[in-house]
Amino acid sequence: MRIAGVTRELPDVFTWVLEPPAPFVFSPGQFNMLYAHGAGEVPISISGPPGELVHTIRAVGAVTRVMQRMTAGDPIGVRGPYGTAWPLDELRGKDVIVVAGGLGLAPLRPAILELLGRRDDFGAVTVAYGARSPEEILYRDEVRAWRARFDVDVEVTVDRAGRDWHGPVGVVTRLVAAASLDPKRTVALVCGPEIMMRFVLRELEARGVGADRVWLSLERSMKCGVGLCGHCQLGGRFVCKDGPVYRADRVAPLLYVREL
């Protein structure tokens, strides 16, 4: 497969649009194993709408730093799609709050696009997004476009800001605490650093949204992508095969086990 286009999102984050030789079918929440020839393979969530193969990648390791230097036309190996998906069909008729932190917005983007694309299938839709600073808001133009819609409530908070930022400053859990939601009708989709997700889970529970109505996308060191190598083992589960999207009550106790 080849890279059809590259967008520099942030200094260390870039988005690839790939050109599959045949239609590539996936569900929001799934991931691919991307292989940079001569460098190695990494698991990256799919971050585009149905029909478009898009990946947003942070350059943090040897492989992703090589990927950051690649340009349109370069070949890339793709295995997938793998893993479980956001349960969008189960959410039909319910209010949905999407909670994302940092790069956690990338695996949630296909779900948000589908929620907005099938807007009549769902009740109230809220997106709560936390970024490090105003400069580090991912998909800035698109988030701005979502905020301009009348049928979705989008709130963005940042951890630090100067006076030129007019939005909220503070952690994303504050947005959950302040969100207008009916706990009986609400389900949540959450992705971000695991510590953030634990705090979000507690805040949602305090708002009356139990862990059986929350889905999380977990990140572990995935290598084979098919549940054989054991690198991503989480208790008795393999995140690459049984996850990365889990209903929170099924994994919540494991999130508090140190070094797991």
Next chain:
Amino acid sequence: MENLERFLREHPLLRGLPTEHIASLVGCVANRRFEPGDFLLFEGQRDGQIFLIREGTVAIESASPGGPPSTIETVGPGDVLGVSWLTPAREHFDCRARERVVALVIDQSCLRAKMEGDPRLGYALASRLLQLTYERLSRLRLQRMDLYR
């Protein structure tokens, strides 16, 4: 007075308090508006009031010499500012209205006298303020971890 009682009852800090407690607080409270840019509290201020925010957002800021202020956190409806007046700490950052803010302003010495004079009221308020303070501490700890790096 009736309005003030209603505003007090409706504020999350005081929601569910017995009627007699709310009635006893009314004499310490005024409903005030602040325009964008007004300061509710200053860092280093030696005396001040407690603010129960009803509308609008307030930036908690700190400025370094010659530089622009950094916003530490923004707070909004349902939040409380100036809690430390009730403790020996009496420490604040700058608290600046970012938009029009409406707040119930509580005279801290009056409130302290009410809390000391009626231990049931004192305990109820101290418990709620402790919870609020702990929640804020917890948020700041999370923020300080810089998770999105």
